[in-house]
Amino acid sequence: MSAFKFxxxxxxxxxxxxxxxxxxxxxxxxxxxxxxxxxxxPKSEAKSPKYPQSPSKSFPKKKVRNPSTSTIDTINKSSRVxxxxxxxxxxxxxxxxxDTHGDLTEAFVIGVCGGSASGKTTVAKRIIEDxxxxxVSLLSMDSFYKVxxxxxxxxxxxxxxxxDHPDAFDFELLNKTLKRLRSGKKVDVPVYNFxxxxxxxxxxxxxxxxxxxxxxxxxxxxxxxxxxMDLKVFVDTDSDIRLARRMKRDITERxxxxxxxxxxxxxxVKPAFEHYIAPTMTYADIIVPRGGDNKVxxxxxxxxVHSQLKKRGFSLRQSLANSGNNGQPPPSSLYVLExxxxxxxxxxxxxxxxxxxxxxxxxxxxxxxLLFEYAMNFLPHKKVRVETVQxxxxxxxxxDSKKIVGVSILRAxxxxxxxxxxxxxxITIGKILIQTNSITGEPELxxxxxxxxxxxxxxxxxxxxxxxxxxxxxxxxxLLDHDVPEENIILLSMLMGDSGVHSIAYAFPKVKLVTTAVxxxxxxxxxxxxxxxxxxxxxxxxxxxxxxxxxxxxS
Amino acid sequence: MxxxxxxxxxxxxxxxxxxxxxxxxxxxxxxxxxxxQTVLRDKATSRSDFVFYADRLIRLVVEEGLNQxxxxxCEITTPxxxxxxxxxxxxxxxxxSIMRSGEAMEQGLxxxxxxxxxxxILVHSDxxxxxxxxxxxxxxxxxxxxxxxxxxxxxxxxxxxxxxxxVLKENKVLEKNIILLNxxxxxxxxxxxxxxxxxxxxxxxxxxQVAPNHFGQKYFGTA
Numbered sequence: 001m002s003a004f005k006f007x008x009x010x011x012x013x014x015x016x017x018x019x020x021x022x023x024x025x026x027x028x029x030x031x032x033x034x035x036x037x038x039x040x041x042p043k044s045e046a047k048s049p050k051y052p053q054s055p056s057k058s059f060p061k062k063k064v065r066n067p068s069t070s071t072i073d074t075i076n077k078s079s080r081v082x083x084x085x086x087x088x089x090x091x092x093x094x095x096x097x098x099d100t101h102g103d104l105t106e107a108f109v110i111g112v113c114g115g116s117a118s119g120k121t122t123v124a125k126r127i128i129e130d131x132x133x134x135x136v137s138l139l140s141m142d143s144f145y146k147v148x149x150x151x152x153x154x155x156x157x158x159x160x161x162x163x164d165h166p167d168a169f170d171f172e173l174l175n176k177t178l179k180r181l182r183s184g185k186k187v188d189v190p191v192y193n194f195x196x197x198x199x200x201x202x203x204x205x206x207x208x209x210x211x212x213x214x215x216x217x218x219x220x221x222x223x224x225x226x227x228x229m230d231l232k233v234f235v236d237t238d239s240d241i242r243l244a245r246r247m248k249r250d251i252t253e254r255x256x257x258x259x260x261x262x263x264x265x266x267x268x269v270k271p272a273f274e275h276y277i278a279p280t281m282t283y284a285d286i287i288v289p290r291g292g293d294n295k296v297x298x299x300x301x302x303x304x305v306h307s308q309l310k311k312r313g314f315s316l317r318q319s320l321a322n323s324g325n326n327g328q329p330p331p332s333s334l335y336v337l338e339x340x341x342x343x344x345x346x347x348x349x350x351x352x353x354x355x356x357x358x359x360x361x362x363x364x365x366x367x368x369x370l371l372f373e374y375a376m377n378f379l380p381h382k383k384v385r386v387e388t389v390q391x392x393x394x395x396x397x398x399x400d401s402k403k404i405v406g407v408s409i410l411r412a413x414x415x416x417x418x419x420x421x422x423x424x425x426x427i428t429i430g431k432i433l434i435q436t437n438s439i440t441g442e443p444e445l446x447x448x449x450x451x452x453x454x455x456x457x458x459x460x461x462x463x464x465x466x467x468x469x470x471x472x473x474x475x476x477x478x479l480l481d482h483d484v485p486e487e488n489i490i491l492l493s494m495l496m497g498d499s500g501v502h503s504i505a506y507a508f509p510k511v512k513l514v515t516t517a518v519x520x521x522x523x524x525x526x527x528x529x530x531x532x533x534x535x536x537x538x539x540x541x542x543x544x545x546x547x548x549x550x551x552x553x554x555s
Numbered sequence: 556m557x558x559x560x561x562x563x564x565x566x567x568x569x570x571x572x573x574x575x576x577x578x579x580x581x582x583x584x585x586x587x588x589x590x591x592q593t594v595l596r597d598k599a600t601s602r603s604d605f606v607f608y609a610d611r612l613i614r615l616v617v618e619e620g621l622n623q624x625x626x627x628x629c630e631i632t633t634p635x636x637x638x639x640x641x642x643x644x645x646x647x648x649x650x651x652s653i654m655r656s657g658e659a660m661e662q663g664l665x666x667x668x669x670x671x672x673x674x675x676i677l678v679h680s681d682x683x684x685x686x687x688x689x690x691x692x693x694x695x696x697x698x699x700x701x702x703x704x705x706x707x708x709x710x711x712x713x714x715x716x717x718x719x720x721x722v723l724k725e726n727k728v729l730e731k732n733i734i735l736l737n738x739x740x741x742x743x744x745x746x747x748x749x750x751x752x753x754x755x756x757x758x759x760x761x762x763x764q765v766a767p768n769h770f771g772q773k774y775f776g777t778a
């Protein structure tokens with residue numbers, strides 16, 4: 001088993017296994033909806049302040065969460081549409097988190113602090129539900145307990161280690177993680193094991209989101225962390241209620257003794273609250289009494305976040321399509337396959353609306369092969385001298401790259417994988433599913449799976465056509481968030497639209513764009529003109545016209 | 556071997572390249588093509604790698620060879636309802652492969668032209684004297700009216716190809732209708748063939764003093 005195993009955090013794709021187990025060498029995509037941060041499973045030995053297991057009566061109609069974990073999966077795996085009251089939340093697909101220049105837009109970070117069992121998680125969950133924003137990441141402090149040495153580990157086993165103290169947390173890592181998350185990058189969050197008091201070999205991948213909610217008992221203790229939060233919420237619940245909840249949870253759900261619970265409460269939990277947690281209330285922008293049941297307070301928070309998000313909002317695809325680049329010279333990062341008679345002839349076949357599907361597929365494949373042979377030239381080569389079979393030395397050239405990875409943008413990009421395999425033996429292929437939201441017209445990220453060593457690789461990013469460039473930009477952004485250097489990315493496409501070329505080249509000047517032809521225009525349906533129509537539909541035969549043609553030929 | 560030889564051969568390579576006239580064509584020597592050639596020449600290359608890279612180079616030569624065939628302009632309508640000025644290939648082509656190493660190039664051609672007619676000529680050449688004679692030939696009956704892609708990957712003396720060209724001429728194929736597809740050629744072979752068949756089009760990937768003569772054996776695994 002690989003050292004890296006990632007909790008699957010996406011509900012967007014059925015292809016992905018939801019267990020995350022048995023997956024070697026792969027980074028699991030965390031895209032699609034509310035990123036679920038799975039806190040360590042409550043163990044009876046755990047001395048830590050745990051999440052309150054929120055009373056599920058507040059969500060009577062919904063499948064809420066697995067009570068044995070603190071996973072926020074209010075937006076559950078089985079359903080992409082989630083009904084909260086009068087609102088409908090579409091949880092599949094992540095809209096752009098960067099602007100037309102390819103720059104990241106910062107996430108809105110909400111910090112939630114409060115004593116143990118005060119209802120922090122419930123408040124966080126309520127905010128997520130009412131926000132109606134499909135991309136929310138939840139980061140919990142529980143993942144950032146320090147790894148304990150042998151002595152401390154022993155003490156912890158005898159109830160003598162204070163988990164309710166700022167020193168118990170790795171604030172440095174926490175800071176780094178939240179900073180990355182805020183800037184829209186993906187993070188690997190450690191999984192804390194409360195039995196061994198160390199970090200598991202696995203990490204969970206969380207992606208930047210429009211809104212990041214960070215919660216924990218000590219979340220306001222560290223000055224640097226406070227600066228990263230755009231909104232600070234303190235959940236102030238009466239200490240009697242908190243104790244009652246804690247006892248109920250620890251005794252009925254974790255099978256612990258009344259005496260032990262009380263001892264721990266008096267020795268650590270209560271003093272910690274008084275010394276470290278309660279004083280941080282002064283940093284809060286909003287104090288929420290009574291926790292998750294306080295609908296008025298949550299409504300106020302949601303309104304505020306909405307107005308803040310609106311300020312950062314934008315419509316990517318439209319502005320991309322409108323960013324006309326008429327008359328501008330082609331960017332220097334664009335490489336177009338020489339239009340030989342064969343290339344032009346193949347284009348004639350695949351662009352013709354009357355070309356039967358078998359010919360369309362055949363000629364597409366030929367063109368892809370030519371495209372990839374051409375693209376190989378843009379990978380680094382080094383001069384070598386080899387000994388030939390004939391006994392003479394020969395000055396030649398070899399590829400000079402540690403690793404090459406193909407990444408296809410589903411669905412149409414997948415058609416190009418075979419051609420890549422034909423020019424590069426045993427290539428690793430990652431996949432990204434980006435689809436256009438039919439209502440907003442925006443591209444949305446639904447699923448991704450990339451090899452874990454992708455940041456050291458040269459990446460051949462494949463999409464059959466690039467019209468406005470919105471999907472390709474999103475895919476490039478994903479790669480950059482995985483720390484792939486921009487200059488290591490080659491975007492390959494059968495056909496590109498002029499505006500898409502300019503938009504991508506402007507946003508990511510170091511990404512090489514390799515294609516077989518560039519068409520001048522993109523129409524109001526974001527199709528390239530004259531173009532080849534919807535490549536995926538024609539290739540896979542999922543369009544209506546191919547249905548008609550086949551019927552005609554059959555009859 | 557001695558570094559002298561390399562220097563010499565490089566010089567010859569660049570100088571002689573210019574002398575073969577307009578009917579002699581070479582595919583662009585890109586980094587990618589250079590890599591394919593290097594792998595094929597390298598004695599450390601495994602057989603599976605050899606076949607993989609050979610097939611890639613063959614495909615490139617074949618694609619370029621097809622560019623030499625005639626076509627005419629046409630206009631078509633795209634699915635978006637727009638016009639596109641394209642072109643359409645003309646019919647009346649065929650291929651002849653010289654056995655046995657020429658057969659290695661058939662698949663590459665088949666991958667581009669699914670139903671092209673393929674004739675065969677078996678030329679046996681003596682290992683020592685390089686004396687070649689035709690043992691067998693089977694050609695499309697109407698070959699005289701067709702453009703012919705003649706395929707043979709390695710040419711060190713040109714004797715084999717010359718024999719095959721004689722067979723084609725006996726079958727009334729016009730010299731100007733023949734396009735020879737080749738991977739590696741020596742300057743001597745190029746000179747000899749061009750001297751005898753000046754109207755023949757030759758397309759290769761590399762002109763070099765030393766031809767990788769192990770090609771057929773390694774490709775078919777009979778080494």
